[in-house]
Amino acid sequence: GQQVMQIPQYQHVQEGEDFTTYCNSSTTLSNIQWYKQRPGGHPVFLIQLVKSGEVKKQKRLTFQFGEAKKNSSLHITATQTTDVGTYFCAGRRNAGNMLTFGGGTRLMVKP
Amino acid sequence: NAGVTQTPKFRILKIGQSMTLQCTQDMNHNYMYWYRQDPGMGLKLIYYSVGAGITDKGEVPNGYNVSRSTTEDFPLRLELAAPSQTSVYFCASSIRDRVYNEQFFGPGTRLTVL
Numbered sequence: 294g295q296q297v298m299q300i301p302q303y304q305h306v307q308e309g310e311d312f313t314t315y316c317n318s319s320t321t322l323s324n325i326q327w328y329k330q331r332p333g334g335h336p337v338f339l340i341q342l343v344k345s346g347e348v349k350k351q352k353r354l355t356f357q358f359g360e361a362k363k364n365s366s367l368h369i370t371a372t373q374t375t376d377v378g379t380y381f382c383a384g385r386r387n388a389g390n391m392l393t394f395g396g397g398t399r400l401m402v403k404p
Numbered sequence: 405n406a407g408v409t410q411t412p413k414f415r416i417l418k419i420g421q422s423m424t425l426q427c428t429q430d431m432n433h434n435y436m437y438w439y440r441q442d443p444g445m446g447l448k449l450i451y452y453s454v455g456a457g458i459t460d461k462g463e464v465p466n467g468y469n470v471s472r473s474t475t476e477d478f479p480l481r482l483e484l485a486a487p488s489q490t491s492v493y494f495c496a497s498s499i500r501d502r503v504y505n506e507q508f509f510g511p512g513t514r515l516t517v518l
Contacts, residue, residue, distance in 0.1 A: 335494055338506040381446060396446040
């Protein structure tokens with residue numbers, strides 16, 4: 294079946310440093326979504342990427358979808374303590390609405 | 405709109421007990437999902453539904469049952485609870501769309517089986 298892997302599993306950064314998490318799928322995706330889960334909270338949708346090579350920005354967050362539509366990345370510039378949480382990618386194949394979630398990257402920010 | 409609501413928030417079960425986790429959404433979404441999240445892990449799909457009266461198995465359905473009698477409600481039933489079912493359970497919903505289908509999650513139910 295489809296597998297979605299995320300690295301790293303954990304990342305500690307000093308406030309102000311940059312952060313990147315990477316997502317790789319074993320199969321070609323129709324789109325990829327990113328979610329953020331604060332500690333003790335539930336996943337909240339951040340963004341969806343659909344096109345090959347697509348790049349989207351949300352303030353300090355930059356999302357990329359690979360040319361082959363099998364990988365993606367999330368980059369945060371100048372992290373803040375409010376960025377703390379676990380970031381999940383979720384890949385969707387052509388059939389149906391089902392998402393396969395990656396294992397997540399837990400970001401910890403030291404003030 | 406309340407979005408996706410789940411009850412209870414917390415529950416402790418003894419091995420062999422049964423319970424139903426409730427999920428309701430008020431966004432008129434066709435699709436609903438049940439996930440479990442083990443500590444420090446990602447989300448695993450248990451069951452999903454594409455509309456009232458239609459349900460299907462996800463990645464980890466064993467030990468669970470669902471029903472979807474209305475668009476709004478999608479309860480998850482645990483029969484004969486086992487310690488391996490200790491987890492956080494999230495219900496989610498989305499619209500039926502070929503391209504854009506972000507999922508809206510409920511606050512979760514934290515279940516411990518002792």
